[in-house]
Amino acid sequence: MAAGQRGKIRNNISDSLLLCKILADIFRINTLYMIMAAGSGHIGSSFSAMDIITWLWIQEMILPNEKDKNPSDIYFSSKGHDAPGLYSLLIGLEKLDFELIHKLRRLNGLPGHPDVGTPYMEMNAGPLGMGISKARGMAIANRLNGKQGRFYVLTGDGELQEGQFWESLQPTANGRFSEITVIVDHNKIQSDIYVKDTSDLGDLEQKFRSFGWEVARCDGHNFEELKKVLAHFKTVKDRPQILIADTVKGKGVSLMEKIAEDGFYKFHSGAPSMENYIAGLNELTDRVNKLLLEANQEPLKLESVEMPSRVAPQNSQKLVAAYGDELVKIARERKDVVAMDADLVLDTGLISFKNEFPNRYFECGIAEQDMISMAGGMALKGILPVVHSFACFLTTRPNEQIYNNYSERTKIIYAGSLAGLLPAPPGHSHQSVRDISAIGGMPDMLMIQPSNEKETRMALRWAIEKNQKSSYIRLVSIPCELNYKLPENYFLEIGKGVFLSEGKDAAIMAYGPIMLSEVMKAKEILLKKGISLAIINLPWLNRIDEKWLIESLKNYEILFTLDDHYVAMGQGALIAATLAKNQNHPKVISFGVEELPACGQNNEVLKYHHLDAESLAERIEESL
């Protein structure tokens, strides 16, 4: 890991091109370390954008030394997941505390996606397509406040599939926002496959021109070309400018620059293997040292840091995989079932489906609104679409489109994975803790969250075979080692839950593998204190069988509810409201997420929100 030498290198090398070449690779080394230490993070995108941001920050931008310097330029990435690269650069430029290099995706560290709580992070990114709109808002603020400065906005290429990107182009040209420069990090791979195989972008240059922008194209790894284009852009006074910077995803480490033989790119979001990490480190270090030698500088001194050991859980349950497997089985039985995805084919468990039913699989790209309305069109004509994305995106970006489908009274299955507080490393844009409320105000949309693989298969079958209307299936994505089992003869009955464990002092209702596991552990802690807690799995998020509820709770004076969601408008609120129809019921105490989710490792974030077993046990004990 490179440290300390940055200022020296910057002072000693006067050739700006050579300097940037060296620094960009040093930033790559640190990025690689940060992601390796974090256990996850976006290498490919950080590396493809690295030369661009290095040039911008070191050669182009008027940086604000003080907060209110005028003019001062602003840079941010609209795609956001290239944050590790930017953090590494800011650490290298001594604009972020060096110790943060060890704190990527850690509590009180550097969030997985940019958050304005971190210095120099100008907007919260993670959801895509918002960058130009945000920049225009800031530019207007500048105009109103008499401030000057340019805005450099980086976007991805897959990101250009989002409607908001195009929505924002014309008004920015209409307003002659010549202070806005957009750079497309055109690395041609989105998530795990080629952009052109996902949803081809067509002729970008022609498109951007047709929206009234000044357009240029160059090699995004060639500093001389970048310099020339950006110099030209500064002379454009009547319109915003956009540069298509042709880049290579994973640029800088040969083995990360390629799509693997199975057709998938392997370095989008996870940490590399130790073998690949070392190979990458060596390649980068060798190149930097060669250049340093040319420049008569000392070679890099890398610090050695012990990597946290990560033991993959044994016997973990993988709900998304079980879901994908069951969907394939159902599709073999029913020809009307099709699957749709928004650039997350690996994450949503659809590879087998795609391979077995290529004509019934629709990759829609990062175009959730288009996907949802397409599903609506199919459903109107007799097809049963099963629609996939991360819960955070699926329920919010196309929120009105889902309601439009709903109002057509067709049947569609919405499957949202990555639901709930965990995984916490990506940060709040990906921690889906308000999806129940976002689409829960549609009374006929049934929402269910399974607690293990078996219940996942049941939930999907139920949604497709039993439910006449639309369903939302909410899935935890991280593999979980479970400390409970559903009864052998368990089957889904609408609105009814199941006791996972008996207990006499109080009852708790929860759903999903993460919260139920924590509660089971909390039970053990409480048992040692002589408190016996009954645990009920209630997979129905917006249906409660009132009779069953009353009957199940008749022996309890107190009921705890536990949401893997904001307490506001989660399942707990519905349970409480159902009980309140009656005058005699246990007192209800609701646990769940109460503030913006923290970013960090899973355990530390559960603890931060007082939702880990120990905190839950304490809170329960205090309440009794």
Next chain:
Amino acid sequence: MAAGQRGKIRNNISDSLLLCKILADIFRINTLYMIMAAGSGHIGSSFSAMDIITWLWIQEMILPNEKDKNPSDIYFSSKGHDAPGLYSLLIGLEKLDFELIHKLRRLNGLPGHPDVGTPYMEMNAGPLGMGISKARGMAIANRLNGKQGRFYVLTGDGELQEGQFWESLQPTANGRFSEITVIVDHNKIQSDIYVKDTSDLGDLEQKFRSFGWEVARCDGHNFEELKKVLAHFKTVKDRPQILIADTVKGKGVSLMEKIAEDGFYKFHSGAPSMENYIAGLNELTDRVNKLLLEANQEPLKLESVEMPSRVAPQNSQKLVAAYGDELVKIARERKDVVAMDADLVLDTGLISFKNEFPNRYFECGIAEQDMISMAGGMALKGILPVVHSFACFLTTRPNEQIYNNYSERTKIIYAGSLAGLLPAPPGHSHQSVRDISAIGGMPDMLMIQPSNEKETRMALRWAIEKNQKSSYIRLVSIPCELNYKLPENYFLEIGKGVFLSEGKDAAIMAYGPIMLSEVMKAKEILLKKGISLAIINLPWLNRIDEKWLIESLKNYEILFTLDDHYVAMGQGALIAATLAKNQNHPKVISFGVEELPACGQNNEVLKYHHLDAESLAERIEESL
């Protein structure tokens, strides 16, 4: 009103151009009648599209006689608010029951915006920009089901500001959906002002070509040109096609073809004055009769129908106007306040603001996502944006963008008008009864709905001056004659409501002028039966002061809640959940909207949902 002669005219006139000319104007006559009888509806857009749809339906489309005819063509309007024109055409072609001509925007009649429950309505429209996505979904279903046929999708021009429109273009070209033909009704006026003055569209032809579409442009009122373009489009086999049809908003009635001297177009969505109605009718009838004479046909026989008299309410409270007025006052005091709007400047009460603070007023067009993220950018740089649209759009189309702003912890005021079940004539796309849930899952976003003009001013002041975080102000748009007053010394206290009327047998909590008025009337009905109902106005939609709640209700065995929203995740659920934290509380019975809102006149829709005074009184009596 023209009736009965349609089949005869169609049989007797063989010149297709002349026939369409005559029929289009006959359809206009009936459209005018329908909107006049309904009291509202979109004339301008129905008229601009009339020649296009007349030509399509009579000359171009292979109409399905039976449901499964193959091939059969499908037409729908993505903008949707031109529905009266399409209904009129379908009635004229005897595809809809003639009696429906009297039932526009009535219960069990023809909804204000298309609903698939009406024959030949192929998708639910009202929200904009979804049409191409829907068509592509249907086209895929056709391909999967071995069906053939073309899709004709009409869009508006203002509609093209929506991101989803652009999001859907490239994938439709990528999939070579040559069976999809889009026609842009390019009438150059959106809502009440010119498109170019709202958010100019730039060079549309170049844009569409850059997305890989076959592009044509012609006069949308010239049948020969339409014929030629559509014939050409049928020869295009490798790509979808789009026609920019230059049209005139309000085409066919001279006085409806113009923007008024004050700069606003007056025939977008309301019914005309009787004077304008008669003038329009005469102009259309004269022209038709002249053409009929040329074709040796009898002149039109118009039936005469008594128009429902509409008495404007006296002394009604206009919350949106009061809101707009207070916003101007605040803006005079605070320079950091700006107002943003999405093509609803008249409806959101912003005319005075726009006139007085042109540099702090931002008309964003029908681009809600762009608007919300812009507001986010401004807020990050010290501006206080107050953002406006109809509640149904504001809280759903940019749902993820609102949460992204929220996650930045800036302060923004969101003002959603047209909130709640009424007005009911536009139909469910505009009846905002799930906005509380759509954004209610953000714990720090405070939501408030005022019950009269005075409380509206207080709410806005509170949001701007008192609340440190973001607020959502939910406004009823229709003028209301109120049968209650707030106490003289009333002021807003977070989470606390106010008794509008004392009573001993039960209490009811509600908010907003419509529901509170109905409850006040219900109280009178109940009083005659010896039942005394206490009425509490609780303007806070997601904050309840628990102490105040318990104290206020200590004398009651039963509490009713009444939501101008779905019961699911409305205020009532929160009240109930708050009470359920305790074991002794009144039994809670929640009223509100329980199914997709019906379209119709306000009184009939309130009654349909059992939310009018009589139904409420009955339901309360039954529960006691």
